[in-house]
Amino acid sequence: MDYDGDGRADIAVFRPSNGIWYLQRSQLGFAGVTFGIATDLPVPADYDGDERADVAVFRAGTWYLNRSTAGFTGVSFGTSSDVPVPNAFVP
Numbered sequence: 001m002d003y004d005g006d007g008r009a010d011i012a013v014f015r016p017s018n019g020i021w022y023l024q025r026s027q028l029g030f031a032g033v034t035f036g037i038a039t040d041l042p043v044p045a046d047y048d049g050d051e052r053a054d055v056a057v058f059r060a061g062t063w064y065l066n067r068s069t070a071g072f073t074g075v076s077f078g079t080s081s082d083v084p085v086p087n088a089f090v091p
Contacts, residue, residue: 001044001053004028010053015040021055035066043084058084 003010004025011024019036028086036042047054048067048081056065060080066071078084 001029002051003044004051005050005052007051008028012044014040014055014057017038033066036064041084045087058082068076 001010001012001034002008003012003023003075005026006024006027010026012037013022015022016036016038019034019038021033021035021038021042023031023033025031035055036057037059040059043056043058044053045056046052047056047065052068054065054067056063058078061076061078061082063075063077063084066073067073086087
């Protein structure tokens with residue numbers, strides 16, 4: 001995933017124990033983003049079409065998206081037993 005929009009993949013981890021995303025971005029450097037809880041499944045992708053990956057989680061049938069340009073939203077889609085399958089935006 002490319003979190004800073006420079007066309008190169010960046011390193012990221014989601015730590016469920018504290019709900020923090022740790023991003024090592026190739027152009028913008030390190031960032032810690034608090035978004036999620038221990039039972040969430042990370043589903044990063046470009047949800048707002050700006051060519052930057054957004055931090056997002058799937059929780060019991062709801063997608064919680066922290067979009068880089070369009071802000072926060074929650075989308076109900078699925079059930080609590082579903083396994084999320086995110087996809088990347090392709091212009």
